[in-house]
Structures are given as C-alpha cells and as structure tokens.
C-alpha cells in the first residue's frame with residue numbers, strides 16, 4: 001500500500017496523538033478510579049477517530065465479509081501493527097490480538113489499565129462512522145468491550161475485544 005505525503009504526515013500526527021495519550025494514562029491513574037480512566041481513554045480514541053476519518057478511511061462500505069480486512073488495515077495503517085483477528089458470529093464478538101501493541105510498550109509499575117483501551121474507542125468509532133456514512137442498507141456498529149490481556153499487565157500480547165451489532169435501515 002502506498003501513502004501520499006499528506007497521508008504520511010497525518011498518520012504520523014495521529015500516532016503522536018495516540019502516544020501522547022498514553023502519557024496521560026499514568027496521571028489519570030493517580031487521579032481517578034479505573035472505571036473512569038477506561039472511559040476517558042476510550043473517549044480519547046473516539047475523538048481521534050472523528051478527526052482521522054476526515055483524512056483517511058480504509059473503505060467506503062463495511063460488511064461482515066470484509067470486516068477482518070478492514071480492521072487489519074486500520075491496525076496496519078494507523079498503528080503499524082500486524083494483528084490476528086477472530087470473529088465470533090454467535091456472540092457477536094471480535095477479538096484482536098496484537099503482539100507489539102504500541103500503546104502498551106511502557107510498563108508502569110502501578111498500572112491497572114491498558115493503554116490500548118484507547119484503541120477500543122478508536123477502532124470501534126472509525127468503523128461505526130464509516131458504516132453510518134455508507135449507503136448500505138445494513139449498518140455494522142462496533143462498541144468497545146474489554147482489553148482482556150495486555151503487555152502492560154505482563155501478558156505476551158494485547159487482546160482487545162469488541163462487540164458488534166447489525167442494524168437494518170428502515
């Protein structure tokens with residue numbers, strides 16, 4: 001995949017934004033309870049997605065058939081990460097495993113929250129926004145669920161879990 005100069009600049013800017021957000025993490029931990037910190041990090045991710053979509057989106061239409069490709073592309077392009085993805089169509093759950101999660105690179109002694117809570121917000125918002133903008137008759141809405149493993153907890157990889165639902169247009 002080739003990047004235009006403008007896209008490269010935007011990708012860099014986004015990565016910096018995301019990394020900066022990680023540094024807020026430590027501070028958030030001191031001030032707030034964990035539930036509140038999760039909310040804040042996911043919100044940050046959602047806000048980044050709202051900006052990002054003005055510059056780049058991986059596709060115009062998202063369906064269950066291309067969902068894996070779309071998520072893979074987002075991780076590649078925004079985070080320079082190679083991930084493996086499992087979709088459970090019965091539970092409507094998506095599991096993304098990332099062995100080199102950029103957001104959990106730093107290990108804080110007192111960390112009880114994963115940096116990639118931001119990604120839960122970012123990825124789900126990006127996909128939901130694209131889906132809402134597309135002309136398709138069925139929307140695919142993604143929501144953050146949980147980070148079940150994280151390098152910042154001492155696990156080998158990060159596992160980010162999303163829930164999705166299909167919504168038919170009336």
Ligand SMILES: [Zn+2]
Nearest residue numbers: 101104116158
């Ligand atoms: Zn992570």
